[in-house]
Amino acid sequence: MGIRITLSAMRSVVALLTTLLVCSACGPAQGASGSSVVRSAVAGANAPGADVPETLAAATAAAQANIDRFTAGDFAGVWEHMEDSVREGITQKDFVTFYDTCKKTGAPISVRGMRLQPQDEAIVLMKVSGVERSRIxxxxxxxWNMQATEGFASHLGEPVADIIAKEEAAGLCSR
Incomplete structure (x- = not known):
């Protein structure tokens, strides 16, 4: 009888340890509260059939990943993660030309989630040099893709040379 109890207890301990080992390998779920880890699901965010959660945490992580591309000067990567209407309204080549001509990179930008909106939108706040601005x-x-600013969206469909000229005339080119 003592051997049966010991064998049964050992089986229980092995089952418990196996469960703990399997659970610890999983880690927290993407977007779980308290997790500061950005998972790779956002890095390939435009891959067909990607399974990115429709949460504020996922939207914030996608925004931070896109802003990190911008900060690094990867404007082609930024274009890939802009909303569909941007990619339909300006070619990747023209987008890169515009950003190479008019936008300054380098300053770190942090992103924090603000709130989820109806109709598949999230508001995030981007902070650079102490100034916060909202983006959708x-x-x-x-x-999750980034929506163009109202000003940039108004230029979609125009030749890139015209967009650059208008931005320069308005004093909006920072290079």
């Missing part, structure tokens, strides 16, 4: 992230095709 849109959930389309199972991924």
């Amino acid at each position: 992230m849109v959930y389309e095709g199972g991924v």
